[in-house]
Amino acid sequence: xxxxxxxxxxxxxxxxxxxxxxCGKTTNLQYIYxxxxxxxxxxxxxxxxxxxxxxxxxxxxxxLGTVRGFKTRFHLYTVxxxxxxxASRKLILKGVDGVVFVADSQDERMDANIxxxxxxxxxxxxxxxxxxxxxxxxxxxxxxxxNVTPLEELTEELGRKGEPIFEAVATNGTGVFDxxxxxAKQVLTELRKG
Amino acid sequence: MAETPFIIQEHQFQRIKNILARLCVECAxxxxxxxxxxxxxxxxxxxxxxxxxxxxxxxxxxxxxxTSSMAKLIGEDAFPGVVHEGExxxxxxxxxxxxxxxxxxxxxxxxxxxxxxxxxxxxxxxALLDEATHDSDQYRINKNTFFSEITxxxxxxxxx
Numbered sequence: 001x002x003x004x005x006x007x008x009x010x011x012x013x014x015x016x017x018x019x020x021x022x023c024g025k026t027t028n029l030q031y032i033y034x035x036x037x038x039x040x041x042x043x044x045x046x047x048x049x050x051x052x053x054x055x056x057x058x059x060x061x062x063x064l065g066t067v068r069g070f071k072t073r074f075h076l077y078t079v080x081x082x083x084x085x086x087a088s089r090k091l092i093l094k095g096v097d098g099v100v101f102v103a104d105s106q107d108e109r110m111d112a113n114i115x116x117x118x119x120x121x122x123x124x125x126x127x128x129x130x131x132x133x134x135x136x137x138x139x140x141x142x143x144x145x146x147n148v149t150p151l152e153e154l155t156e157e158l159g160r161k162g163e164p165i166f167e168a169v170a171t172n173g174t175g176v177f178d179x180x181x182x183x184a185k186q187v188l189t190e191l192r193k194g
Numbered sequence: 195m196a197e198t199p200f201i202i203q204e205h206q207f208q209r210i211k212n213i214l215a216r217l218c219v220e221c222a223x224x225x226x227x228x229x230x231x232x233x234x235x236x237x238x239x240x241x242x243x244x245x246x247x248x249x250x251x252x253x254x255x256x257x258x259x260x261t262s263s264m265a266k267l268i269g270e271d272a273f274p275g276v277v278h279e280g281e282x283x284x285x286x287x288x289x290x291x292x293x294x295x296x297x298x299x300x301x302x303x304x305x306x307x308x309x310x311x312x313x314x315x316x317x318x319x320x321a322l323l324d325e326a327t328h329d330s331d332q333y334r335i336n337k338n339t340f341f342s343e344i345t346x347x348x349x350x351x352x353x354x
Contacts, residue, residue, distance in 0.1 A: 003230055006202060042246055192341055
């Protein structure tokens with residue numbers, strides 16, 4: 001839920017990166033963190049296992065600049081992708097303003113993508129949200145790998161509502177900021193609508 | 195659709211700051227925070243040193259979200275208060291409706307004192323937040339607010 005503070009003239013919004021295990025959600029955040037000026041970001045917090053798999057969430061605050069004198073700060077979260085962390089995923093979706101679904105483009109991960117997308121719809125619905133009404137972007141990650149599913153097929157399987165779709169290679173930053181901009185823009189447009 | 199934005203007006207913010215300042219003295223705390231349950235910092239008073247208050251707020255909300263879910267799994271509705279005791283610094287988190295009162299204190303205070311003072315203050319904060327929530331709802335009804343004046347160019351300028 002967007003939080004607006006008239007005293008400190010700040011707009012705070014929450015964006016969640018969702019997707020199956022090892023699809024590159026944390027890598028998206030890491031790239032954004034590494035490429036952003038120190039004054040525009042807070043710490044990147046990772047609640048991860050000893051093997052660097054996300055256990056609860058990753059989090060980083062990012063300041064984009066000012067709109068009409070209000071500082072806009074986006075709180076970026078990832079969820080743990082592994083199937084058995086569903087309770088954590090539900091919690092992180094609370095108060096969400098926009099969602100990025102990071103799909104793993106590799107052929108063998110198609111089923112995992114579909115399962116995770118259904119899980120997102122279910123978990124949003126259990127919190128009273130409808131994916132079709134939320135600011136939402138689909139990112140097709142790992143496009144640099146040799147065994148990727150064609151773009152058209154992924155779009156047909158995973159597209160939900162004519163959402164913006166970006167091809168990405170999160171490890172080198174391709175598509176990472178385009179994805180973030182697209183979802184942030186939708187969130188602010190939604191705020192304008194009231 | 196996302197929920198109605200939660201808006202704190204300047205006068206409400208000042209009142210919250212005053213309440214937190216009083217509470218900080220009353221329970222001899224190092225710092226007192228008010229945090230939204232979604233992890234957004236609302237206000238704080240006290241000595242934050244070089245603490246990253248945004249991350250701290252997000253983690254406090256994650257902590258309460260996790261312990262509340264654990265409560266449900268054992269048949270409790272929620273844990274209204276959570277205490278973390280360290281060697282030098284401790285944290286008490288009290289759930290007040292949609293927000294969390296987070297008190298950081300050291301050996302100059304005690305859990306008992308912090309709990310009693312927090313409980314007394316929580317009614318005041320709850321009333322103030324109810325007022326802010328009511329005003330925020332009006333925001334959706336009266337769409338002719340400041341934010342409806344934001345243009346596409348304003349939004350694009352953030353990304354240029």
